[in-house]
Amino acid sequence: xxxxxxxxxxxxxxxxxxxxxxxxxxxxxxxxxxxxxxxxxxxxxxxxxxxxxxxxxxxxxxxxxxxxxxxxxxxxxxxxxxxxxxxxxxxxxxxxxxxxxxxxxxxxxxxxxxxxxxxxxxxxxxxxxxxxxxxxxxxxxxxxxxxxxxxxxxxxxxxxxxxxxxxxxxxxxxxxxxxxxxxxxxxxxxxxxxxxxxxxxxxxxxxxxxxxxxxxxxxxxxxxxxxxxxxxxxxxxxxxxxxxxxxxxxxxxxxxxxxxxxxxxxxxxxxxxxxxxxxxxxxxxxxxxxxxxxxxxxxxxxxxxxxxxxxxxxxxxxxxxxxxxxxxxxxxxxxxxxxxxxxxxxxxxxxxxxxxxxxxxxxxxxxxxxxxxxxxxxxxxxxxxxxxxxxxxxxxxxxxxxxxxxxxxxxxxxxx
Amino acid sequence: xxxxxxxxxxxxxxxxxxxxxxxxxxxxxxxxxxxxxxxxxxxxxxxxxxxxxxxxxxxxxxxxxxxxxxxxxxxxxxxxxxxxxxxxxxxxxxxxxxxxxxxxxxxxxxxxxxxxxxxxxxxxxxxxxxxxxxxxxxxxxxxxxxxxxxxxxxxxxxxxxxxxxxxxxxxxxxxxxxxxxxxxxxxxxxxxxxxxxxxxxxxxxxxxxxxxxxxxxxxxxxxxxxxxxx
Ligand SMILES: Nc1ncnc2c1ncn2[C@@H]1O[C@H](COP(=O)(O)OP(=O)(O)O)[C@@H](O)[C@H]1O
Ligand SMILES: [Mg+2]
Numbered sequence: 001x002x003x004x005x006x007x008x009x010x011x012x013x014x015x016x017x018x019x020x021x022x023x024x025x026x027x028x029x030x031x032x033x034x035x036x037x038x039x040x041x042x043x044x045x046x047x048x049x050x051x052x053x054x055x056x057x058x059x060x061x062x063x064x065x066x067x068x069x070x071x072x073x074x075x076x077x078x079x080x081x082x083x084x085x086x087x088x089x090x091x092x093x094x095x096x097x098x099x100x101x102x103x104x105x106x107x108x109x110x111x112x113x114x115x116x117x118x119x120x121x122x123x124x125x126x127x128x129x130x131x132x133x134x135x136x137x138x139x140x141x142x143x144x145x146x147x148x149x150x151x152x153x154x155x156x157x158x159x160x161x162x163x164x165x166x167x168x169x170x171x172x173x174x175x176x177x178x179x180x181x182x183x184x185x186x187x188x189x190x191x192x193x194x195x196x197x198x199x200x201x202x203x204x205x206x207x208x209x210x211x212x213x214x215x216x217x218x219x220x221x222x223x224x225x226x227x228x229x230x231x232x233x234x235x236x237x238x239x240x241x242x243x244x245x246x247x248x249x250x251x252x253x254x255x256x257x258x259x260x261x262x263x264x265x266x267x268x269x270x271x272x273x274x275x276x277x278x279x280x281x282x283x284x285x286x287x288x289x290x291x292x293x294x295x296x297x298x299x300x301x302x303x304x305x306x307x308x309x310x311x312x313x314x315x316x317x318x319x320x321x322x323x324x325x326x327x328x329x330x331x332x333x334x335x336x337x338x339x340x341x342x343x344x345x346x347x348x349x350x351x352x353x354x355x356x357x358x359x360x361x362x363x364x365x366x367x368x369x370x371x372x373x374x375x376x377x378x379x380x381x382x383x384x385x386x387x388x389x390x391x392x393x394x395x396x397x398x399x400x401x402x403x404x405x406x407x408x409x410x411x412x413x414x415x416x
Numbered sequence: 417x418x419x420x421x422x423x424x425x426x427x428x429x430x431x432x433x434x435x436x437x438x439x440x441x442x443x444x445x446x447x448x449x450x451x452x453x454x455x456x457x458x459x460x461x462x463x464x465x466x467x468x469x470x471x472x473x474x475x476x477x478x479x480x481x482x483x484x485x486x487x488x489x490x491x492x493x494x495x496x497x498x499x500x501x502x503x504x505x506x507x508x509x510x511x512x513x514x515x516x517x518x519x520x521x522x523x524x525x526x527x528x529x530x531x532x533x534x535x536x537x538x539x540x541x542x543x544x545x546x547x548x549x550x551x552x553x554x555x556x557x558x559x560x561x562x563x564x565x566x567x568x569x570x571x572x573x574x575x576x577x578x579x580x581x582x583x584x585x586x587x588x589x590x591x592x593x594x595x596x597x598x599x600x601x602x603x604x605x606x607x608x609x610x611x612x613x614x615x616x617x618x619x620x621x622x623x624x625x626x627x628x629x630x631x632x633x634x635x636x637x638x639x640x641x642x643x644x645x646x
Binding site for chain 1 (some may be wrong): 463467470472473486490493496497499500501507511512513514515516519524527528529530534536573577585638
C-alpha cells in the first residue's frame with residue numbers, strides 16, 4: 001500500500017520536474033504567502049500581547065469599588081416584596097460611601113489561591129505651595145501590599161513606594177505636578193481636604209512623566225494618612241485585586257459582585273473597547289492572510305490543471321495498464337501537496353528571515369529605542385502550514401477529479 | 417481448454433441521432449496459448465471490440481466473461497485490478513511515459529501490483545528488456561529510443577505482470593518490416609511458448625498470416641473466422 005502511494009508520488013514528482021518553471025512560480029506563491037503571514041502575524045500578535053500585558057499590568061486585575069451598578073432597593077420596596085404597592089415621596093436613604101464590611105471582602109479575596117487584595121482610600125485634596133494651588137486625588141495604600149498588586153512601583157522616576165513607610169507624612173506625586181508646584185523630592189507641601197483638615201506632607205518620590213493621569217493628578221500616601229486627612233478613619237473605598245491568572249478576572253469579578261453587590265470590575269471589562277478593537281485587527285489580519293493563501297492556491301490550481309490537460313495520453317495509458325481512477329486522482333492531488341509542502345518549508349525559512357530582520361530593527365517608541373514586540377511561537381508556523389496545506393490540497397483536488405474522469409477509450413481512439 | 421475471454425452478443429453503440437454502431441452482435445471466445453488476429457477494413461470496429469475485450473470500455477448490450485465471470489457488474493476499480501494483473505496492452509503508438517526510463521516504464525505495472533519487492537521488480541524488468549534485446553538501453557528515456565525499440569519496451573511493459581491475455585492494437589502499424597517481423601515473432605512466442613492468449617488487431621497481412629485464428633470484421637460484425645491448423 002505504502003509502496004503504491006510512493007509510486008503515485010513518484011509519478012507526481014516526475015510531472016512537476018517536467019514543468020519546472022510553473023512549479024517554481026507556484027511554490028514561490030505559497031512561500032511568499034506563508035512567509036508574510038508569519039512576519040505579519042508575529043508583529044500583530046506580538047504587539048497585541050504586549051498591549052494586553054500593559055492593559056493587565058496597568059492596574060489591578062479586578063477593582064472592587066464602593067459603587068453599585070443599580071441603585072439598591074429602598075427599604076419600603078423590599079419590605080413588601082412582590083406586592084402591588086406604589087411608594088412615593090419616601091425619603092431616599094443615603095449610603096455612607098466606602099466599602100462596608102471590607103475586611104470580610106478582603107478575606108474572601110485573599111482566600112482565592114494566589115490572589116492578593118490591596119485596600120485603598122482615595123479622595124480629593126488641594127496641594128498648596130508658595131501661593132500655588134493644585135487639585136489632587138490622593139490614594140492611601142499599604143505600600144507593602146500595593147506594590148504586589150499594581151505596577152505603580154515601576155512608574156516611579158525617583159524613590160520607592162516603601163519610602164512612604166519610613167517618612168512621616170510622606171507623599172509621592174507626579175513629575176508634572178511637582179513642576180507645576182515648583183517642588184522636588186524632600187520638599188514640604190501643604191495639603192487641605194474637603195473636610196477642612198490640613199497637613200504638611202513631604203515629597204518622597206516622583207512618578208515618571210508620560211503616564212499623564214498618574215503624573216499630573218494622583219498622589220500616593222499611606223492608607224492611614226489618607227483616612228485621617230480625608231476624615232474617614234477605618235474606611236476604604238477600593239480593593240485592588242491581583243490574580244494568579246489574569247484571565248480568571250472575569251468570572252471571579254462576577255462572583256464577587258454577586259456576593260457583595262459592590263461593583264467589581266475586571267480588566268477585561270475596563271478595556272472592553274480596546275479588546276474589541278483587537279478582534280477587528282485580528283479579523284483584518286486573517287482576511288488579508290487568507291487572501292494571500294487563496295492567491296497562492298491559484299498557482300497550485302494552474303499547475304495541476306495544466307498538468308492534467310498535458311498528461312491526458314499518459315492518463316489513458318496508465319488506466320489501460322490497470323491504474324484506477326483513484327490512483328490517477330491521487331497522483332494529481334500529490335502534485336498539489338508537493339507544491340504546498342515545498343512552498344511551506346520555503347515560506348517558513350522566508351518568514352524566519354523576515355522575523356529576524358524585524359526583530360533586529362529598533363524603533364523610537366515613547367522616546368526610547370525599542371525592538372518590535374514579535375510573537376515567534378511555533379503555533380503560527382503550524383497555522384500557516386495547515387492553512388496552505390488545506391488550500392493547496394483543495395486547489396489540486398478540483399483539477400485532479402478531471403484526471404480521474406478522463407475516459408481512456410476517448411484518448412486511445414483519437415490517437416490510434 | 418477453457419476460454420480466457422468469452423463474449424456473447426456483444427454490441428457497442430455511441431448515443432446520438434442516429435446512434436453510431438461500433439460493434440454489433442459479436443460472439444467469440446479466446447483460448448490460452450492462442451494467437452488471434454482481428455482483421456478488416458479501417459473503421460469496421462476492430463479497436464472498439466478490443467477495448468471491450470480489454471475492459472477499457474463497457475458494452476451497450478451483451479456480456480464479456482473473463483475466466484467465466486461476467487464483467488458487467490464490476491465497478492471501475494475491480495476492472496482496473498483485472499487489467500493490472502491479467503491483461504497487457506500494446507498500442508500502435510508506443511505510449512511510454514516520457515518522464516521515465518525504459519526500465520522504469522517496465523517496472524510501473526509491477527510496482528502498482530506490488531507483489532514483488534523493488535529489487536525483484538528491477539531485476540525482472542531488466543531481464544524482460546534483455547529478452548527484447550534492449551539490455552543496454554534500459555536507462556534511456558523514450559525520446560532516446562528508436563520506434564522499434566520503444567515498441568519492444570511497450571511489449572516488455574505489457575507482459576511485466578505475466579498477463580493471461582495480451583491485447584495489441586496495430587502494434588506493427590508504425591514499424592518497418594524488419595521490426596514488424598520481430599514483433600510478430602514475439603507475439604507468437606507469447607502465445608505458443610508462454611501459453612498466453614494474444615489478440616492482435618491488424619491491417620498487416622504478415623501479422624494475420626502468423627496468427628492461429630483470424631477473425632474478419634465488417635461494419636462492426638464478425639464476417640468470418642478461420643482457424644489455421646498448427
Ligand atoms: N467518438 C466517435 N464518434 C463517432 N464515430 C466514432 C467515434 N469513435 C469511433 N467512431 C467510428 O466507429 C467506427 C469504429 O471505429 P474503430 O473501432 O476505431 O475501427 P477500426 O479500429 O476498425 O478502424 C469507425 O467508423 C469510427 O469512425
Ligand atoms: Mg483501430
